[in-house]
Amino acid sequence: MKFGYYPGCSIDRNARSYHISMMAIAERLGLEFEEMEDWNCCGATEYFAINDIPAYTLVSRNLALASQQYSGEKLVAPCSACFLNLKKTDHVMGEYKEINQKVNTALEAGGLAYQPGTVSVHHLLEVIVKDVGLEAIEEQVKKPLYELRIAPYYGCMVPRPADMESFDDPEHPTSMDKLLESLGAIVVDFPLKAQCCGGHMTQISEETALELLRRLLKNADDYGADMISTLCPMCQLNLDAYQGAVNAHFGTDYNIPVIYFTQLIGLAFGIPENELGFGKEIVSAKPALEKISDEAPQEKKRRRRPGRRTGLPMPSMPEEG
């Protein structure tokens, strides 16, 4: 399967391990990524709040280039902000004629044009879960992540907003949960899985950001997670690099590594850690990785448990039948 690839600014810098692991598993999964030529920044999270027409124009330049360079291939963005901005711009240009007109006038100055709906934008997680499929993933698993307890963290951008045909439930996504389960890991309930990490708030109001990060780390810790799995360079950076600051500020002692889901796929495929970008994280993943067991945990069916004599039955979840 061939895809257009929009790497985004972070992939070559702080999210290097995301890129490395993504390329390492791509071959095994039969995925081919053709990087867009002459792409530019997506404007990240702030630009839209400051001046929307230039922001849409900035993003639409990438869409215009993609429509020229690819012939029907889906465009994949591994970064949440890039994904949302590309998808949102395509959606907004299609919905609002006036914006479409203004943006295209601006594009024209550079000899470009974009017709909304031409480029189909997808997040990497969506491609892996939907296009590759869990069955194909399971086939490749050589070293299952038995006994590793993972909190699946989606952040606020990938599953939202719902009116753009999100590939997952916008409030309570489960696609990465299922993916990690297929790798043999134990996925913990993580109620804050779709909440904000603070984004660039670390630069603007550090205290606000630290509180948001504390909540995420606390919730993962409360559920006994060995690590947090992420799909976004921003979330990874915040949770990883600011974990020390959170501990210092609140007097906590969280020590939870934050790892890209692609690194975990690679690990389960039996690819050596050093080929997956492990070691680049600030909170080391080593102690967590040592917990991985060679033996499958005993089958614990989460049935409606009668509990103690006096206990009342729990409702079953639909997946359990």
Place this chain on the structure above:
Amino acid sequence: MEEKKEKTMQKEKVGVYICHCGTNIAGTIDVEEVKNWAAKNPNVEVSRDYEFMCSNTGQELIENDIKEKGLTRIVVASCSPHMHEKTFRNATERGGLNPFLFEMANIREHGSWATNDKEAATQKAKSLVNGAIERVVHHEPLEKIPVEINPNTLIVGGGIAGITAALELANAGNHVYLVEREGTIGGHMAQLDKTFPTLDCSACILTPKMVDVGQHDNITLLTYSEVEKVDGYIGNFEITVRKKARCVIEDLCTACGICEEKCPAQVVDEGYGAGLGYRKAIYRAFPQAVPGYPVLDKENCIYFQTGKCRACEKFCPTDAIDFEQEDEMLNFNVGNIIVATGYDLFDPRRIPQYGYGRLENVFTSLEFERMVNASGPTGGHIVLRDGETKPEKVAIVHCVGSRDQNYNEYCSKVCCMYSLKFAHLVHEHLPETEVFNFYIDMRTPGKGYEEFYHRLLKEDTHFIRGRVAEITDADHQPGEEGKLIVQVENTLLGKQQRIPVDMVILSAGIEAREDAAQVANLFKMGCDYDGFYNERHPKLAPVATMTDGVFIAGACQGPKDIPETVAQGGAAASQIASLIGQGTMMMEPVRASIREEDCSGCRICNNLCPYNAIEYDEEKEVSKVITALCQGCGTCVAACPSGAIDGAHFTNLQVMSELQGLLWDVQPAPEKVTA
């Protein structure tokens, strides 16, 4: 052919009447223009417009014109034939013509109400009127067909709607077959604890009626049974019912309950128990079940699953257990049918952020009904999922799955009232416990309902206006540890709030049954967008359906509380009693007939007829329609390769003439120029 020619030669005198319907039609359509235009049609003798054709004066216009001007055909352009076809047919008949020499053009629903464009509406009115004129000249006089009404009635669904209807009909001396899918009648009402706003015990008012049904000489009660097939039409439906094997010989069973006591298989009671309690594999839903004999649930029976056990059989004092029992097919005829299949509770698992199924102390409303009921799994004590701990704070979340474009857009109507009832019951059982009701709007229309709301306001319930965003156990401030936190925007304060509680009750809405579409198909009914059965008219025929002889009652038509459901059950019964009283009903004479001289005897129509109404005459080698069975569906008319079948009132000549009339202003396509 010669005969036909002669007919068309003989000029008909058509009277055309354009109704204003006040401004309903005349406000959009230029009725005078349509009238004058129609007058130019060579078949038209009289063309008039009038303010209200359905008024007595309007009808008299038709009658007098027939008598004075010798009209032979009548066209009225007004509303839908559903409204006034009968009125104008009668007027035609009173004028001295056969009522079928009349045709109606619907220029209101299909014209003036459909657009604000006056010109387009006027143009379309002309087409519709023209179609009717061209059709009516080919109408033939017909006689209605009398159909005898079988006085027996089938009622599907043994909830309070079905029970009410069954008792009304049976008490009037008519026989009723009451078919219920579950092992007992009673429906959802039997699961409830108290009923709002009077707080009388649900079972106490329901069980006497259940007993009456069980003992009534005029009611054949078929529980653990489903309707498989419905043939025929009003007055004479042929019904096939599958009576599922309950593995209990009803004649021998004394309903002593020993089998249930001895059965070692404990199963979560997803049906009557709403998933909150347990039952056995052989069980009665509840002690007052009617009929009293149990049902054996094969899926959970140890003997059926492993081949060993048979405990119930060993202990049964009357040898009433029969593992070999098979489903039984029953056939009987009825004149009318009431479908009262009720509703499903909205499954809150579809809203994952509310945590049902993940967070153990989140309950559904039906679970709470069972919990607070003295005969329920906790003996009526309000406790958390551990079965012991009393909650200190309880949140009741309204509108779960209702008034929400992501799930159901409609209001489920009963949830505000039962949520208030829950708040009251918590106060009553646990006076120290705080109760929070989260609502969007408080909807309490009904006798004594608003007064009940006021009573709750005085009981110190906290009412917080705002749709709950999330229920989570992710605490992040002091006082939240170990609690369920309800995150809500309080829209009266304009503020986000996080309220820690011990127990959450989700007031789930009412949904159409999962299999409503299949059931609708079985009884030839329609479903609305939300899956509820369509009534014949939203105001004036709320319990009839578009299929004659098939009625609906209760929540299968839309969300309803108990008083409304009971009223509908009674209404459906009285409509049927009225039909039974009439004895016969006059049916539209729309029937197929085969012209023997044109029939080649190919027998294609024989197997196509869905009513088995066509037989083959071996001697003459032609097919024949049995008029009594024919429903006038037209399948054979369309299928006949020789064009030998006529559908009365829908002959080829009539339909084609109408089409030509309708399309009078359509230019023929320019002829293809070939190079």
